Amino acid sequence: MEDRGHEIVLKRKGGPRKLSLEETYKEMVASQEDWADWEKTSTDGLGDFHWHHPIPKKVRLWANASTCKDRQERGRRRKAKTRRRQ
Numbered sequence: 001m002e003d004r005g006h007e008i009v010l011k012r013k014g015g016p017r018k019l020s021l022e023e024t025y026k027e028m029v030a031s032q033e034d035w036a037d038w039e040k041t042s043t044d045g046l047g048d049f050h051w052h053h054p055i056p057k058k059v060r061l062w063a064n065a066s067t068c069k070d071r072q073e074r075g076r077r078r079k080a081k082t083r084r085r086q
Helices: 021-031 036-043 057-085
Strands: none
């Protein structure tokens, strides 16, 4: 269990480790997935669509608050890490 201040994260012991970029690449090559369906979406024109509506105030406030919480949490973790090294 990990307490991050604004959330509690439950982790199982001995969980799977993260793959390195090289290992991830090798796994992707070995799986030989067919991405043809996804490649078709590159010509659907969505990338050329321009959003001309203002972002609602409620959404802007939420995004700013989320960003601030993330920055504060990173700062707390950095301070705790520094204290542990000393």
